[in-house]
Amino acid sequence: MNATIVTIGDEILIGQITDTNSGYIAKELDKIGVRVTEMLSISDDRQHIIDTLKGLQNKVDFVLITGGLGPTKDDITKKTLCDYFEDTFVRNKAVEEHIVALFTQMNFAVTQVNRDQALVPSKAIVLKNKYGTAPGMWMQKEQTVFVSMPGVPYEMKAIIAEELIPKIVKEFKRPFILHQTILTYGQGESIVAKRIEAWEDSLPDFIKLAYLPSPGRVRLRLTGRGSDEQQLRSTIDDLVKKLYELIGDIIVGIEEDETIEVVLGKLLTQKGKTVATAESCTGGKIAEVITSISGSSNYFRGSVVSYATDTKVSILGVKQSVIDTYSAVSVQVAEAMAQGVQQLIKADFAIATTGNAGPSKGDADATVGTVCIAIATPKGVFSEQFNFGQPRMKVIDRTVNKGLEMLLKEILKNY
Numbered sequence: 001m002n003a004t005i006v007t008i009g010d011e012i013l014i015g016q017i018t019d020t021n022s023g024y025i026a027k028e029l030d031k032i033g034v035r036v037t038e039m040l041s042i043s044d045d046r047q048h049i050i051d052t053l054k055g056l057q058n059k060v061d062f063v064l065i066t067g068g069l070g071p072t073k074d075d076i077t078k079k080t081l082c083d084y085f086e087d088t089f090v091r092n093k094a095v096e097e098h099i100v101a102l103f104t105q106m107n108f109a110v111t112q113v114n115r116d117q118a119l120v121p122s123k124a125i126v127l128k129n130k131y132g133t134a135p136g137m138w139m140q141k142e143q144t145v146f147v148s149m150p151g152v153p154y155e156m157k158a159i160i161a162e163e164l165i166p167k168i169v170k171e172f173k174r175p176f177i178l179h180q181t182i183l184t185y186g187q188g189e190s191i192v193a194k195r196i197e198a199w200e201d202s203l204p205d206f207i208k209l210a211y212l213p214s215p216g217r218v219r220l221r222l223t224g225r226g227s228d229e230q231q232l233r234s235t236i237d238d239l240v241k242k243l244y245e246l247i248g249d250i251i252v253g254i255e256e257d258e259t260i261e262v263v264l265g266k267l268l269t270q271k272g273k274t275v276a277t278a279e280s281c282t283g284g285k286i287a288e289v290i291t292s293i294s295g296s297s298n299y300f301r302g303s304v305v306s307y308a309t310d311t312k313v314s315i316l317g318v319k320q321s322v323i324d325t326y327s328a329v330s331v332q333v334a335e336a337m338a339q340g341v342q343q344l345i346k347a348d349f350a351i352a353t354t355g356n357a358g359p360s361k362g363d364a365d366a367t368v369g370t371v372c373i374a375i376a377t378p379k380g381v382f383s384e385q386f387n388f389g390q391p392r393m394k395v396i397d398r399t400v401n402k403g404l405e406m407l408l409k410e411i412l413k414n415y
Contacts, residue, residue, distance in 0.1 A: 129150060
């Protein structure tokens with residue numbers, strides 16, 4: 001079964017907001033065997049919406065629409081859908097009661113504009129929106145189901161999880177789609193591809209491989225589609241085992257959402273160890289990535305963002321003579337920073353970064369793109385120097401990934 005996702009709103013098209021709804025919807029549909037073949041963002045224009053709906057009619061099984069369901073005059077999706085289905089509005093009593101209860105709970109007055117959110121096309125099946133006033137609507141025309149939902153993410157997500165997905169699962173027979181993502185670190189896409197070339201060439205027709213590269217890491221996603229779930233699982237498991245035999249030295253995780261920060265968190269928790277960061281060129285981004293994981297308070301001790309050279313001296317205890325001799329961007333300073341924050345915050349491990357992310361040189365003479373990363377451990381400290389090129393955000397992202405990779409390898413090697 002196939003689906004198209006349509007987001008409606010000029011605010012998306014002019015870059016005022018970023019569409020996060022489509023990614024969430026696609027991921028949830030994929031879990032139940034519905035394949036998203038297209039994502040569209042269109043303007044708040046009646047004719048444009050109608051033309052889009054006509055173009056998708058009978059082309060896909062589902063058209064999932066978000067946006068344009070608010071109470072103001074510029075929210076025209078519901079009226080346009082009603083016109084497209086040659087329908088009329090009726091007042092849905094359950095929706096109106098929910099609106100009144102919602103406003104009463106918040107101690108807000110209920111206006112007629114709010115009550116009119118309960119007007120829905122007579123042919124629509126209402127999908128309850130427990131967090132907002134605009135209900136979801138399920139309408140079918142010939143071979144295509146059109147589902148309209150509010151654009152507010154938390155409202156849309158509740159409708160998807162509690163109303164839409166259960167309804168699709170109950171009413172439609174779907175194929176199984178299984179994914180297994182293998183996370184690798186430390187080698188580029190072309191090198192990984194060369195190492196697994198024979199393995200990739202032997203994949204069965206119902207298993208597809210996708211390379212998902214990003215700075216410092218490559219995710220290998222296996223996707224199996226078919227009617228026999230057990231066969232898919234067994235085949236994917238066997239393929240992953242063979243992959244470990246080929247590139248086990250660079251594999252750090254095998255779960256769909258198992259990023260390196262998740263792997264690190266699990267490992268630190270298992271070992272009962274803690275980590276801290278001392279960041280210059282990354283400006284706290286490593287700490288941000290580590291603490292994005294729920295439960296990170298169990299192993300993350302804290303961070304010092306010593307962006308200025310004198311802060312490295314006054315807070316982390318880096319000797320001025322070391323900076324004068326080797327410069328602020330040097331492995332010697334990185335090591336001193338790592339040991340300084342390790343002792344200051346009393347952590348088992350520490351990551352330190354110092355570098356020149358550009359575009360100008362700042363107060364160091366290092367070439368733009370030069371980064372030094374140090375890892376302090378209970379057994380000592382080590383460091384490496386890199387040149388990550390340009391632009392600035394690429395340098396920062398690659399530094400974050402490399403720092404986490406170096407820490408992970410050190411923990412796996414010694415503990």
